[in-house]
Amino acid sequence: MKTRLTLLIVTIVIISRISLFAGEGMWIPMLLQQMNEKEMQEMGMKITAEDIYSINKSSLKDAILLFGRGCTSEIISKDGLLLTNHHCGFGNIQKHSTLEHDYLTDGFWAMNRNEELPNPGLTATLLVEMREVTDSILFGVEKDMSMVQRKGIIKANIKRVTSNFEKGSKYKATIKPFFKGNQYYMMITEVFKDIRLVGAPPSNIGKFGGDTDNWMWPRHTGDFSLFRIYVDKDGNPAEYSEDNVPYQPKYYFPISLEGVEENDFTFVFGYPARTNEYLPSYAIEMITEVGNPNKIELRETRLDIFKKYSNRDPEVRIKYATKDARAANYWKKMIGESGGIKRMDGIARKKEYEDKFTKWAVDSGNDNYVNIMPEFSRLYEELTPIKVAAEYMKEGGMSIEIVKFASKYYKLVQLSKNDPKNTEAINKEIDKLKAQNKIFFKDFYEPIDEEVMTALLKLYDENLTSEYKPDFFNIIHDKYKNDYKAYTDYVFAKSIFDKKEKLNSILDNYKAKNYKKIEKDPAFIMAMEMGILYRDKLGGQMAQLNNSIDSLQRIYMKAQMEMSPNDRFYPDANFTLRVAYGNVAGYSPKDAVYYKHFTTLEGIMEKEDPDIYDYVVTDKLRELYDTKDYGRYADKDGTLHVGFAASNHTTGGNSGSPVLNANGELVGVNFDRCWEGTMSDLMYDPEVCRNISIDIRYFLFIVDKYAGVGYLLDEMELVKSE
Ligand code: ARG
Numbered sequence: 001m002k003t004r005l006t007l008l009i010v011t012i013v014i015i016s017r018i019s020l021f022a023g024e025g026m027w028i029p030m031l032l033q034q035m036n037e038k039e040m041q042e043m044g045m046k047i048t049a050e051d052i053y054s055i056n057k058s059s060l061k062d063a064i065l066l067f068g069r070g071c072t073s074e075i076i077s078k079d080g081l082l083l084t085n086h087h088c089g090f091g092n093i094q095k096h097s098t099l100e101h102d103y104l105t106d107g108f109w110a111m112n113r114n115e116e117l118p119n120p121g122l123t124a125t126l127l128v129e130m131r132e133v134t135d136s137i138l139f140g141v142e143k144d145m146s147m148v149q150r151k152g153i154i155k156a157n158i159k160r161v162t163s164n165f166e167k168g169s170k171y172k173a174t175i176k177p178f179f180k181g182n183q184y185y186m187m188i189t190e191v192f193k194d195i196r197l198v199g200a201p202p203s204n205i206g207k208f209g210g211d212t213d214n215w216m217w218p219r220h221t222g223d224f225s226l227f228r229i230y231v232d233k234d235g236n237p238a239e240y241s242e243d244n245v246p247y248q249p250k251y252y253f254p255i256s257l258e259g260v261e262e263n264d265f266t267f268v269f270g271y272p273a274r275t276n277e278y279l280p281s282y283a284i285e286m287i288t289e290v291g292n293p294n295k296i297e298l299r300e301t302r303l304d305i306f307k308k309y310s311n312r313d314p315e316v317r318i319k320y321a322t323k324d325a326r327a328a329n330y331w332k333k334m335i336g337e338s339g340g341i342k343r344m345d346g347i348a349r350k351k352e353y354e355d356k357f358t359k360w361a362v363d364s365g366n367d368n369y370v371n372i373m374p375e376f377s378r379l380y381e382e383l384t385p386i387k388v389a390a391e392y393m394k395e396g397g398m399s400i401e402i403v404k405f406a407s408k409y410y411k412l413v414q415l416s417k418n419d420p421k422n423t424e425a426i427n428k429e430i431d432k433l434k435a436q437n438k439i440f441f442k443d444f445y446e447p448i449d450e451e452v453m454t455a456l457l458k459l460y461d462e463n464l465t466s467e468y469k470p471d472f473f474n475i476i477h478d479k480y481k482n483d484y485k486a487y488t489d490y491v492f493a494k495s496i497f498d499k500k501e502k503l504n505s506i507l508d509n510y511k512a513k514n515y516k517k518i519e520k521d522p523a524f525i526m527a528m529e530m531g532i533l534y535r536d537k538l539g540g541q542m543a544q545l546n547n548s549i550d551s552l553q554r555i556y557m558k559a560q561m562e563m564s565p566n567d568r569f570y571p572d573a574n575f576t577l578r579v580a581y582g583n584v585a586g587y588s589p590k591d592a593v594y595y596k597h598f599t600t601l602e603g604i605m606e607k608e609d610p611d612i613y614d615y616v617v618t619d620k621l622r623e624l625y626d627t628k629d630y631g632r633y634a635d636k637d638g639t640l641h642v643g644f645a646a647s648n649h650t651t652g653g654n655s656g657s658p659v660l661n662a663n664g665e666l667v668g669v670n671f672d673r674c675w676e677g678t679m680s681d682l683m684y685d686p687e688v689c690r691n692i693s694i695d696i697r698y699f700l701f702i703v704d705k706y707a708g709v710g711y712l713l714d715e716m717e718l719v720k721s722e
């Protein structure tokens with residue numbers, strides 16, 4: 001008995017320590033003063049919450065922008081110079097690249113402002129102000145309303161409040177739910193539209209380590225690129241024009257030459273996209289023990305086939321580079337996430353908390369909270385098989401390239417069938433498809449897709465019950481006797497979607513009645529049958545269950561906050577500006593192993609291998625290493641630091657975020673997390689969750705010593721306390 005009691009006490013201590021640890025949390029900037037300032041200062045911060053976020057004076061937030069739609073960036077000069085990751089600028093760098101000017105491979109550096117390259121469609125969004133608007137958004141919402149009614153009212157309120165605001169303003173307004181819909185905030189933003197490329201290192205710096213090192217520490221990637229914001233003559237956001245001028249920001253980050261030391265306080269200020277920290281154990285179980293393993297297996301099957309062919313043929317390697325990177329990124333993330341939850345015994349920990357929760361609900365007479373856990377259990381049990389089926393459809397069926405490609409012809413078929421005289425619409429659709437054909441065939445290698453199809457169909461078939469399988473499996477069973485290869489051969493022989501010339505000639509001479517040819521195509525049929533299964537069954541059932549889960553999750557969130565009125569809660573990430581803070585720290589990834597908190601150029605040389613694509617080092621970098629010409633970018637220890645790890649709680653979207661020291665000076669650019677800690681989107685473990693940043697001095701070194709565009713440093717403010 002005595003030992004049990006001690007055990008219990010120990011567990012409680014651990015749990016409460018975790019919920020109080022400062023590394024965890026993505027905090028709302030306008031609430032820092034009341035929620036976090038004291039702790040941040042105790043941890044070493046020398047500035048105030050008002051310095052970080054203010055609507056009365058210029059503050060750090062005025063230098064942080066959402067970059068495109070998925071990353072963060074920060075202003076580092078009075079002339080609107082914008083710093084983000086290489087992998088965030090990748091698409092735009094690629095768009096400017098040709099065989100003659102391969103900026104991805106060789107890097108790109110504008111030698112003066114006239115050489116900076118415009119990027120149509122790329123935006124950078126600045127938060128002007130945020131406001132709490134919960135009361136206006138929940139106005140008219142009653143307790144016992146159905147989820148559908150509730151959603152309707154909220155949607156109408158959001159529309160009313162944003163359009164009222166926008167009528168009298170030059171800014172844009174967006175309203176998002178926080179704490180699972182218990183609170184709402186309005187984000188007032190300014191959207192810049194003329195963002196030019198200024199510089200990018202070659203891929204063997206900006207993507208050093210490639211997918212081999214992705215999601216891993218120790219890391220040596222120089223993951224940065226530089227852009228510049230341009231505005232019209234009056235300083236307002238404007239579409240690209242030659243007459244536009246560099247943006248003069250309200251604030252830009254001074255850059256520290258000091259570097260960081262172990263335990264130093266740092267904070268990350270940026271745009272985390274999505275976390276789910278308040279899910280019940282049933283959801284964690286579904287994600288990490290069912291969903292992830294299925295998806296991992298499906299992706300691994302695909303990646304193995306990509307690799308086999310890429311190793312044989314460099315041309316295939318290029319064709320599949322982006323597809324491979326995309327599939328590999330979350331494949332690796334999911335392995336890390338499931339492994340991390342297991343290692344921290346996440347499900348059992350959640351269950352323990354849930355028992356405590358239900359006991360509290362019973363003891364405190366909160367009858368409507370008592371049933372939350374049984375309800376979650378029932379809902380997730382119902383949801384799991386449906387979700388699995390939907391994921392198989394996406395990661396299995398729809399990952400067969402020609403099937404996905406064929407699905408793009410759905411609209412053309414519908415138009416031709418239902419509105420055959422509408423030649424304008426049909427022609428417009430044909431033009432769109434022609435453009436898509438070009439893109440598809442440029443990077444398509446048939447032997448890969450055939451092998452992928454055979455392998456994925458087998459997994460799809462073996463792992464689902466028949467009620468969740470699309471109809472084409474009946475043909476595979478009855479006619480092909482489960483010979484997936486034979487069925488694949490039939491599809492590829494008969495389909496037009498792997499035959500470029502044939503497909504183009506159909507589009508070139510298209511008549512509405514030709515839709516019949518497409519409709520009979522076996523790849524198109526596969527896509528349609530999945531579409532029908534989703535529309536008539538999976539989609540509807542999932543939406544209904546998700547509505548109930550969302551509603552329950554909202555109540556559960558509120559209840560947790562009531563149960564622990566003295567605890568601080570942070571809302572899940574939702575692509576709004578947040579502050580995370582922690583310490584520079586190494587960690588122990590496994591028994592007997594400890595990783596230090598920083599990496600150096602020595603490590604790049606250790607990894608160097610001219611025969612392995614991910615580890616090629618250019619002569620120029622090796623020369624700089626040999627002569628140890630690091631100048632003022634060297635650390636006190638004489639080496640050149642490349643990256644560092646810290647306990648800031650970050651997620652996807654935080655890429656490119658500024659990492660700041662106690663004075664609010666830039667010391668790094670965030671770009672990844674360590675593998676052992678990728679479960680931080682579901683549960684944060686202070687022992688192993690680390691964000692990975694490029695040391696800002698490595699960035700300066702590359703710009704100055706490697707690229708020789710030191711003129712860019714003239715507009716920055718480099719600081720070093722003597
Ligand atoms: N792991 C990084 C983050 O999730 C991405 C790194 C770039 N992508 C890649 N496949 N190497 O976005």
Ligand code: ASP
Binds near residue numbers: 651652653655
């Ligand atoms: N690499 C991620 C990004 O691109 C960051 C992360 O997930 O930690 O946003």
